[in-house]
Structure formats: structure tokens, C-alpha cells
Amino acid sequence: MKRLSWYLYGFIFLILPQFLLAQIPDQALSIPPLLEFERSADGKKVFNLTAQEGSMPFFSGQQTATMGFNGNYLGPTIRVRRNDEVSIHVKNSMGESTTVHWHGADVPAEADGGPHQPIPSQSTWTAQFPIRQQAATLWYHPHLMGKTAEHVYNGLAGLFIIDDEISDALPLPREYGVDDIPLILQERRFERDGSFSYRPRMPDLMHGYTGNEILSNGGIEPSVDVKAGIIRLRLLNGSSSTMLRLSFEGGEIMHQIASDGGFLEAPLPFESLILSPGERAEILVDFTQKSRSSRSRRNEVPVLLAQSSGGITRKVLEFRVGRQPGVQNTIPSELRKVERIPREEASQTRRFEMRTRMMGRMVINGKAMSLRRVDEQVKLGDTEIWEVVNGDSGSGMMNQPHNFHIHAVQFQVLSYNGQAPPPEWRGWKDTISLWGGDRVELIARFTSYPGLFMYHCHFLEHEDAGMMGQFEIVE
Ligand SMILES: [Cu+2]
Incomplete structure (x- = not known):
């Protein structure tokens, strides 16, 4: 069902003209430096x-x-x-x-x-x-x-x-920028002169602020030299409002080890992974057999692809696997226990319905964001269930995806459309995606700090158009 709506979604997009901008040849992936303290x-x-x-x-x-x-x-x-x-x-x-x-x-x-x-x-x-x-x-x-x-x-x-x-004790690649590689993916729209020209209009609200390139740490189709071993990628969908489906051109299996808030209980093998704006995933991929010496054909160079809900597919990273062996240990079978928050612990259930109104106003429970209004009050230390509904579906209405991010907490997903959540949603999350009509139940312990925090759609145009609210944690 999710897959079907993905394809339907891809079809109805405007195909942006491909501009005649000259790509920088042989670009190496830029690794954001670690900030010194x-x-x-x-x-x-x-x-x-x-x-x-x-x-x-x-x-x-x-x-x-x-x-x-x-x-x-x-x-x-x-x-x-x-x-x-x-x-x-x-x-x-x-x-x-x-x-x-x-x-x-x-x-x-x-x-x-x-x-x-x-x-x-x-x-x-x-x-x-x-x-x-x-x-x-x-x-x-x-x-x-x-x-x-x-x-x-x-x-x-x-x-x-x-x-x-x-994280120190797990047998995982941990050399930053070498075998533990950060990857910020951002769909971006470049004008003919190479400029960004950020001017969202009504269709950009409806279809997402679609682009003509997908940047990888600020580069276009870069490559990275890696050893023949297991590589860890820390992925962030840093796009404004497009979903990214990630997969390897050669079908290499990715093992997801972490979601937004930390490790999953065990690695999950996937051929493709969808991230909505703001979501992160850590994955492992094994390139032991992809070294230059054991490779004969060009097409065996592993390439990570991103297919955007805006309708474009781009090579986001090419891995140039050297002869030198890298981390060879097998992918661990266990990562970290994820203690489940029992449903019975919740003292309160709240409902949040996201909808698109006329003239591109985006609302939650009928209200557009106001800094002068506190929408919900939560008692410090309480556990609550937040039922989040994407109301943008049904007759005559395009299935508009949204996602939902809560500040101050990492939550767990209790249910997805009345069913048990998929395995990649069984760890800690702070942002959850919803296709048109979807309904999720989230559970969180509000043990953070007293004060004002936000909840909102992390499709950034939606957030700026009002799809945000504030909750106050009170003692
Ligand atoms: Cu939204």
C-alpha cells in the first residue's frame, strides 16, 4: 500500500526541466569536519x-x-x-x-x-x-x-x-569519515544560473518543494574512497519536503542499525529505505567482496541511489572500494535492548489531525501555528499517547504526505493504521511519516524539562505555512 502510493505520487509530479549546468568532474564527498571544543x-x-x-x-x-x-x-x-x-x-x-x-x-x-x-x-x-x-x-x-x-x-x-x-562497545565501524560516514542528503532546485531561488508557491506546498539535484554533503554525485569491508552510513534526509527512497544500484543489502533516537534492537536488512524530511537512519553495508581486485566490471562499483517523491532519481554516492581490507567482522546480531513503553502507562491520549486548508494554509486540529497560543499542556513526568492523523486524503483530495516531529522527547510507535508498526519503527523516533489518511499512535514519556516546545510537520514549507503547534510541559 505504502509502495503503491509512492509510485502514484511520483507520477503526478511536474518534471522539472534539466538545466544545462556543468557538473564538477570527479568530486570527492565532502566530510563535515568534527567541531573542536x-x-x-x-x-x-x-x-x-x-x-x-x-x-x-x-x-x-x-x-x-x-x-x-x-x-x-x-x-x-x-x-x-x-x-x-x-x-x-x-x-x-x-x-x-x-x-x-x-x-x-x-x-x-x-x-x-x-x-x-x-x-x-x-x-x-x-x-x-x-x-x-x-x-x-x-x-x-x-x-x-x-x-x-x-x-x-x-x-x-x-x-x-x-x-x-x-555505542563504544558494539563491533561497528567507528572511524569518522573513513568507515563511519555522515551523509546529509538534500533535494535542491537550482536555477539556470546555478542559484537557489527559494520561492515556494502553492504547487510547492502540495507536491513538496521539488528539485533538480540531490546534494550529498553539499556535493553533486560525489564519490568516496573506502576499504573493502563494512561501511557505516549516518543518513539524514535534509530536504525541505520530499521523501527519499534510498537503495543501491546493484541491489546491495543495507542493514539498518539505528533510527532517529538510537540503535534498533537488531540490524534490519533492506533493499530500500524511505526517509522523510528530518528523519535519520544509520545503516551498514558490506563491501568486502567489492574490492578492486575482486571486481572485473565497471558496473560493480557500488552506487547509492536516491529516488525522490519529487520525481527525480540521482546517484548520491559512489563507493570506490580499494584493495585494502577494512572492518571485516560480521554484522552484529544484537545491538541494544529497546525497552517498550507499555500502553497502560499512558495517563492521557491526545489527537492531532493534519490538514491542508484553502489557500495553502496548513493546520493541526484546525489551527495554524500561533506563538501567542499554547495548544496543549502536558504534565512533567507523564506518559502520553499521541494519535496523529494525516487528514489529507480521500475523494477529490490529493494524497498529501506529511510527517510529525515532537520536540523534547523520543517516542515509540504503538500502532500504524491499527496494525503493529513495521520493524524499522520499533526503535526510538522523533519524526514519523504519514501518507494521506495514515494514522499512527505514538507513546512518549515527557520526562524532559518544563517549558514550551513545538510539534509540527517537518515538511518545512508546511511548517512555515502553519502546520505547527506548541505544548507546554508543566510541573
Ligand atoms: Cu506536512
């Missing part, structure tokens, strides 16, 4: 980020105006450990306000970086928080009211990786 006198890890305007050559001889953290496009990877105390100074050197939200992180409301914490131009904001959650691949990006999509689109995004004793 200093120790404060009281033991905190202190990081410095600067949001800045810049430009990038995505195509030969063409400069694109961009935004980035500590650089022209995207940002460095922040890497911390469970039980660290972190302090992140974010300087905004751009000509306009922005914010930085730590997507998936358990942080106090005032450090969340949502619409309530704008960082005016030429000022610095500091987020301080302890790392209380398990190993996971999270990310950071702006979350300014009405401007989230544009700022992320122009390049403001980076990864936020948490390690712990369990």
Missing part, C-alpha cells in the same frame, strides 16, 4: 558556531549564494558523549535573525532553539544542556517562525552525534 573551568565542552552568509561552487564556474555554519554551506559535526555538559555559543553574523534547534535532543526549553529563541543579527546566543540520552545521530538547524525552510534550504544544517558506552 574547549573545556570550561567547570568541565563543560564549549563549542562555537557562527551562522554566516557565503557562496559555493555547486557547478563548474558557477557560484551560488548560500548560508552555512563556520563555512559556506552546511556546518561542522558536533560530537558529544552521554553525561557531557555542553555549552554551545551560536553567533549570528548574517543580516537577519535565525535560531538553532537541536533536533532530537533532550534539552531545556530555553536551550531548544525554537521560534522562542531568536538570535538577532550580529548577536550571540548560548545553549547549555547536559547530554542525558543514548547514542544517536541527531542534527541541528534553524527554526525561526516562518523562515525555517529558507534558512535550512540555503545551507544551515549540521549533524549532532552522541556516543555512549554501548
Whole structure:
């Protein structure tokens, strides 16, 4: 059913004209550098980020105006450990306000970086928080009211990786950028002159802000040199509002080991994997038999493909497997116990229905986002079931996918359309995708911090068009 709607969806898209921009030949995958930190006198890890305007050559001889953290496009990877105390100074050197939200992180409301914490131009904001959650691949990006999509689109995004004793002990590839490779995938629309021109119109709300390229860490169809062994990829769909279906050209099997909030109980083998905007997955793929010496034909070079719900398919990464053997241990059979939150623990059920209204207004429970209205109040420490419905389906209405992201918590999926959730949804999640008419039940422990947090569709145009609400955690 999910698969069918995917294909139907792909068919009804406008096919964007392919522009005559010259690709940069033989581009190597850019690996976001690990952000260095200093120790404060009281033991905190202190990081410095600067949001800045810049430009990038995505195509030969063409400069694109961009935004980035500590650089022209995207940002460095922040890497911390469970039980660290972190302090992140974010300087905004751009000509306009922005914010930085730590997507998936358990942080106090005032450090969340949502619409309530704008960082005016030429000022610095500091987020301080302890790392209380398990190993996971999270990310950071702006979350300014009405401007989230544009700022992320122009390049403001980076990864936020948490390690712990369990991730240290598992027999997994862990050499950052070598066999443990971060991969931020972003569908982008380039104009004829190579510029981004972020101007969403009504069809962009309905079909997603579709593009003509899919960037991999800011590069187009790059390649990466790897050893002949097991490779770990940390994948993020950093697109505005298109789903990405990932698969290998040669049908190589991927083993998903983690979802948004950390490890699954055991690796799950897949031929393809769908990520909606904001979702992450960590996968392992075994290239032991793909080394140059054991390979005869060109078409055996492993290539990761991304098929977008916007209708394009792109090679997003080519793996040049060398002769040198890499991590050879087998894929572990067990990762980490995922303790189930029992349904009976919930003290309350809330319902959230996402719908598209006339004139492109996007609402949850009939209301468009207002900073002056608190939509829900949740008691600190309570466990709740949130039933989320995508109401955009049925007669005359195009099946409009959405997803749902909750700040402050990692949740579990209790049910998907009345059935047990698929295995990839049985770990910790913070963002869940819903095709038209879908209904999911999520369960979460709101043990975070008191204060105001957001829930919203992470299709960024939808979020900016009002598909967001706020909940207050109260003591
Ligand atoms: Cu949406």
C-alpha cells in the first residue's frame, strides 16, 4: 500500500526541466569536519558556531549564494558523549535573525532553539544542556517562525552525534569519515544560473518543494574512497519536503542499525529505505567482496541511489572500494535492548489531525501555528499517547504526505493504521511519516524539562505555512 502510493505520487509530479549546468568532474564527498571544543573551568565542552552568509561552487564556474555554519554551506559535526555538559555559543553574523534547534535532543526549553529563541543579527546566543540520552545521530538547524525552510534550504544544517558506552562497545565501524560516514542528503532546485531561488508557491506546498539535484554533503554525485569491508552510513534526509527512497544500484543489502533516537534492537536488512524530511537512519553495508581486485566490471562499483517523491532519481554516492581490507567482522546480531513503553502507562491520549486548508494554509486540529497560543499542556513526568492523523486524503483530495516531529522527547510507535508498526519503527523516533489518511499512535514519556516546545510537520514549507503547534510541559 505504502509502495503503491509512492509510485502514484511520483507520477503526478511536474518534471522539472534539466538545466544545462556543468557538473564538477570527479568530486570527492565532502566530510563535515568534527567541531573542536574547549573545556570550561567547570568541565563543560564549549563549542562555537557562527551562522554566516557565503557562496559555493555547486557547478563548474558557477557560484551560488548560500548560508552555512563556520563555512559556506552546511556546518561542522558536533560530537558529544552521554553525561557531557555542553555549552554551545551560536553567533549570528548574517543580516537577519535565525535560531538553532537541536533536533532530537533532550534539552531545556530555553536551550531548544525554537521560534522562542531568536538570535538577532550580529548577536550571540548560548545553549547549555547536559547530554542525558543514548547514542544517536541527531542534527541541528534553524527554526525561526516562518523562515525555517529558507534558512535550512540555503545551507544551515549540521549533524549532532552522541556516543555512549554501548555505542563504544558494539563491533561497528567507528572511524569518522573513513568507515563511519555522515551523509546529509538534500533535494535542491537550482536555477539556470546555478542559484537557489527559494520561492515556494502553492504547487510547492502540495507536491513538496521539488528539485533538480540531490546534494550529498553539499556535493553533486560525489564519490568516496573506502576499504573493502563494512561501511557505516549516518543518513539524514535534509530536504525541505520530499521523501527519499534510498537503495543501491546493484541491489546491495543495507542493514539498518539505528533510527532517529538510537540503535534498533537488531540490524534490519533492506533493499530500500524511505526517509522523510528530518528523519535519520544509520545503516551498514558490506563491501568486502567489492574490492578492486575482486571486481572485473565497471558496473560493480557500488552506487547509492536516491529516488525522490519529487520525481527525480540521482546517484548520491559512489563507493570506490580499494584493495585494502577494512572492518571485516560480521554484522552484529544484537545491538541494544529497546525497552517498550507499555500502553497502560499512558495517563492521557491526545489527537492531532493534519490538514491542508484553502489557500495553502496548513493546520493541526484546525489551527495554524500561533506563538501567542499554547495548544496543549502536558504534565512533567507523564506518559502520553499521541494519535496523529494525516487528514489529507480521500475523494477529490490529493494524497498529501506529511510527517510529525515532537520536540523534547523520543517516542515509540504503538500502532500504524491499527496494525503493529513495521520493524524499522520499533526503535526510538522523533519524526514519523504519514501518507494521506495514515494514522499512527505514538507513546512518549515527557520526562524532559518544563517549558514550551513545538510539534509540527517537518515538511518545512508546511511548517512555515502553519502546520505547527506548541505544548507546554508543566510541573
Ligand atoms: Cu506536512
